[in-house]
Amino acid sequence: MRSQSKLSRLGLVALAMVAAVAAFALYFSGRDPFAIDHERRVRRLLAAAGLPLPGTPDLAALDERLAAERLSPGAPMMIRIFKAEFELELWMLRDGRFVRFASYPICRWSGRLGPKLAEGDRQAPEGFYAVDAKALNPHSRWHRSFDIGFPNAFDRAHGRTGTFLMVHGGCGSIGCYAMTDAVIDEVWRLVTAALAKGQARIPVHIFPFRMTGETMERHTDHPWYGFWRDLKTGHDHFEARLLPPRVTVCGGRYRFITAASQRDWTSAIVANCPPGGDAARADGGA
Numbered sequence: 212m213r214s215q216s217k218l219s220r221l222g223l224v225a226l227a228m229v230a231a232v233a234a235f236a237l238y239f240s241g242r243d244p245f246a247i248d249h250e251r252r253v254r255r256l257l258a259a260a261g262l263p264l265p266g267t268p269d270l271a272a273l274d275e276r277l278a279a280e281r282l283s284p285g286a287p288m289m290i291r292i293f294k295a296e297f298e299l300e301l302w303m304l305r306d307g308r309f310v311r312f313a314s315y316p317i318c319r320w321s322g323r324l325g326p327k328l329a330e331g332d333r334q335a336p337e338g339f340y341a342v343d344a345k346a347l348n349p350h351s352r353w354h355r356s357f358d359i360g361f362p363n364a365f366d367r368a369h370g371r372t373g374t375f376l377m378v379h380g381g382c383g384s385i386g387c388y389a390m391t392d393a394v395i396d397e398v399w400r401l402v403t404a405a406l407a408k409g410q411a412r413i414p415v416h417i418f419p420f421r422m423t424g425e426t427m428e429r430h431t432d433h434p435w436y437g438f439w440r441d442l443k444t445g446h447d448h449f450e451a452r453l454l455p456p457r458v459t460v461c462g463g464r465y466r467f468i469t470a471a472s473q474r475d476w477t478s479a480i481v482a483n484c485p486p487g488g489d490a491a492r493a494d495g496g497a
Contacts, residue, residue: 258318259382264316264318264391265316266314270393282312284401284405286303286305287303287473288303288402288410288413289414289415289416289455290416292378294335294418294419295420295421296421297316297320298316298317299315308454312401315394317389318381318382319384320388320389321333325434326435330372332386333386336359336366336373336376337418338361339363339442339445339458340359341363341412341414342359343412344406347402347403353380353381353383354380354395354396356380356387358375359377359378359415363480364459364481365463365465368460368463375387380392416445419435422439422446427440427443441464445467455470456476457478459480459484460481466483466484
């Protein structure tokens with residue numbers, strides 16, 4: 212039985228390697244720039260074999276990694292997710308600006324590039340969200356989970372529906388971001404520490420892909436290009452300042468205002484029309 216188990220595991224690894232080669236070829240062929248379906252197969256096979264996903268940091272050395280960056284559990288933090296690249300970034304505050312502490316591979320997210328529209332569409336959301344202590348579920352059927360806060364004020368303004376959209380463990384998704392149990396344990400430790408130290412809400416910014424000029428240009432004909440262009444406004448606001456903007460919704464549009472304090476960038480995302488700030492057209496269309 213032990214030898215059969217070993218052979219089975221080796222078979223899964225071999226399949227994962229074949230799938231990875233296929234995904235790599237498709238990525239550079241231009242037929243499927245992000246090879247999302249193939250990437251999902253690779254990651255599921257690796258997870259089934261009990262192997263860490265490529266890009267997983269040394270989870271056993273969290274304290275050492277934090278110390279090397281002059282960080283500690285409880286520091287204010289934020290999360291960014293990039294669907295096409297299957298990456299979740301965790302940023303932490305140091306010397307008044309955020310630094311990227313870690314990038315984690317996402318095991319699985321469901322649907323296609325684009326926002327979630329309705330309950331049951333199995334689409335993982337995109338947009339700007341916030342996690343508070345009430346969103347935490349330490350007894351999730353997916354090991355541990357936290358609700359990202361969908362629908363937010365923007366989603367509600369556009370009639371979008373859905374519930375229980377999570378970041379969680381495991382490698383299955385019907386609208387969530389599944390991180391594997393080992394990775395969610397580390398993310399959970401840092402999320403709960405920040406909230407316990409008094410951070411009211413943790414910003415979670417979710418994008419379809421890395422918002423470079425090149426990737427945007429590649430999608431100018433996509434039906435969601437207008438929506439993505441508006442997400443890029445918020446993305447670039449953070450990139451320029453290394454502080455999350457305060458995000459509000461005015462007339463069905465996202466608004467991004469430079470945060471004057473932690474209270475601003477940890478505030479709830481609500482319908483509000485403050486004067487000034489960077490307004491983004493975010494009507495969900497091109």
